[in-house]
Amino acid sequence: MELPGGGDLIQKTFARALGLAGVDEVLTVTNRELYFKTVDEYRQVSASGCRLGFILEPFGRNTAPAIAAAALHIAATHGSDAVMLVLPADHLIEDVEAFASAVEQARQLAEQGWLVTFGIQPERPETGYGYIQIDRSANLGLGYKVQRFVEKPDSGSAQDYVASGNYLWNSGMFCFEVGMLIDELKRCAPDVLQSVEACMQAGSPMDGNGRHSLELAAETFARVPDISIDYALMERSDKVATIPCSIGWKDIGSWSAMSSLVAADANGNRLAGEVLVHESANNYVQSAHRLTALVGVDDLIVVDTPDAVLVAHKDRVQDVKHIVSELKSKGHQAHLMHRTVHRPWGSYTTLEEGQRFKIKRLVVKPKASLSLQMHHHRSEHWTVVSGMARVINGTRDIMLDTNESTFISAGHKHRLENPGVIDLVLIEVQSGDYLGEDDIVRFDDAYGRAGA
Numbered sequence: 001m002e003l004p005g006g007g008d009l010i011q012k013t014f015a016r017a018l019g020l021a022g023v024d025e026v027l028t029v030t031n032r033e034l035y036f037k038t039v040d041e042y043r044q045v046s047a048s049g050c051r052l053g054f055i056l057e058p059f060g061r062n063t064a065p066a067i068a069a070a071a072l073h074i075a076a077t078h079g080s081d082a083v084m085l086v087l088p089a090d091h092l093i094e095d096v097e098a099f100a101s102a103v104e105q106a107r108q109l110a111e112q113g114w115l116v117t118f119g120i121q122p123e124r125p126e127t128g129y130g131y132i133q134i135d136r137s138a139n140l141g142l143g144y145k146v147q148r149f150v151e152k153p154d155s156g157s158a159q160d161y162v163a164s165g166n167y168l169w170n171s172g173m174f175c176f177e178v179g180m181l182i183d184e185l186k187r188c189a190p191d192v193l194q195s196v197e198a199c200m201q202a203g204s205p206m207d208g209n210g211r212h213s214l215e216l217a218a219e220t221f222a223r224v225p226d227i228s229i230d231y232a233l234m235e236r237s238d239k240v241a242t243i244p245c246s247i248g249w250k251d252i253g254s255w256s257a258m259s260s261l262v263a264a265d266a267n268g269n270r271l272a273g274e275v276l277v278h279e280s281a282n283n284y285v286q287s288a289h290r291l292t293a294l295v296g297v298d299d300l301i302v303v304d305t306p307d308a309v310l311v312a313h314k315d316r317v318q319d320v321k322h323i324v325s326e327l328k329s330k331g332h333q334a335h336l337m338h339r340t341v342h343r344p345w346g347s348y349t350t351l352e353e354g355q356r357f358k359i360k361r362l363v364v365k366p367k368a369s370l371s372l373q374m375h376h377h378r379s380e381h382w383t384v385v386s387g388m389a390r391v392i393n394g395t396r397d398i399m400l401d402t403n404e405s406t407f408i409s410a411g412h413k414h415r416l417e418n419p420g421v422i423d424l425v426l427i428e429v430q431s432g433d434y435l436g437e438d439d440i441v442r443f444d445d446a447y448g449r450a451g452a
Helices: 009-018 032-043 063-078 096-111 155-164 178-188 190-202 229-234 255-259 314-329
Strands: 025-031 051-057 083-086 091-093 115-120 131-139 144-150 167-177 204-208 211-215 240-245 249-251 270-278 284-295 300-304 309-313 340-343 346-354 357-364 372-374 378-386 389-393 396-400 405-408 414-417 424-432 441-444
Touching (some): 009 025, 009 032, 009 091, 025 063, 032 051, 032 211, 032 340, 051 063, 063 083, 063 167, 063 178, 063 190, 083 096, 091 167, 096 115, 096 167, 096 240, 115 131, 115 229, 131 155, 131 240, 144 229, 167 178, 167 240, 167 249, 178 190, 178 229, 255 284, 255 314, 309 314, 346 424, 357 414, 389 405, 396 405
Parallel strands (some): 025 051, 051 211, 270 284, 284 300
Antiparallel strands (some): 083 167, 115 167, 131 144, 131 167, 144 240, 340 346, 346 357, 357 424, 372 414, 372 441, 378 405, 378 424, 389 396
């Protein structure tokens, strides 16, 4: 989602990392289904001269395995004395100079053998963040030794923490020398390290286009403990330090946090998109794609996307996790896929579907192509909306211009390619007994997705 002022969270995090002095590589750990979308996002940010790496997970296993995998990669690539900075992709940092200064302090502490966290000077008693208690008697010059980590507190405890002056918000950002981190994982969380090592050895590496990626195998990754780096390591180690920071930090992990980025009107409404309100106050509305109207309601979060609409009371917005759990339990696809799905060749958007038919809009990047493939249960009708298409349809190899079309019968090998220099946009009408995305046999693929 584009943020107010332009750009999205991962682009901003990527640019922030590239802007630091002495960066040799930006390594991204993400789900393998998000790899090509992430690469597309990065293309919009200049990254000349910096190595780009990716570790691709088949599913989530929390932050400890992700950080362990990154550390093993960095140790193998850059040596055990390399310094590793960990940045979650859902943060905003407004004071970039103060951030760079804090990173330099953290680097120096990391080189002295500390596992370094970034503690945010609290602006208010906040119950939505974890806290770090610092040991004032252990002043390390650049920071303080951590006394303990505290989970998200109740309101009274949060007020006491802020009043004491000895507690910082836990930002979830870290800095380590990778050899030190690996040694501490061996001591404090050997099961995490050993299982991740097995995953790395069984992973599938791929190099190309100036990038290196390693896809972790689902069978071995399923045996990795699902645990955060805080629980696995930081709360168990006696070598943890923190840098107190005032860097304009925001954790955009909720719609309440997102709403703070939009200016309020006279009635306290924060409105993004085409929104009309009547006798309503203190609402946040995100509606980028169509008109949304509020009448006589207060204190609501309303988010309208092409996939779904969320309406929640401001005080209950975190409970959206219960809706996600219900979607999972019912096998609903909404928690897995958007209407617009990104692929290495471009994207497709499902416009409409019903009994025995589905209509999609395909956007194919210049010089990109879909795999040579076949479907058992559906036929497809392609109509070019803009651009030029090269189509292999059975034994035919044809070129289609705007407003031209072709029909592909079930069981026919076919391929779509964009030979031009602008995006190819076409409408695909599917019809058949089964229209699932798994009804596909790939014979050849430029992106390594063809089976045996």
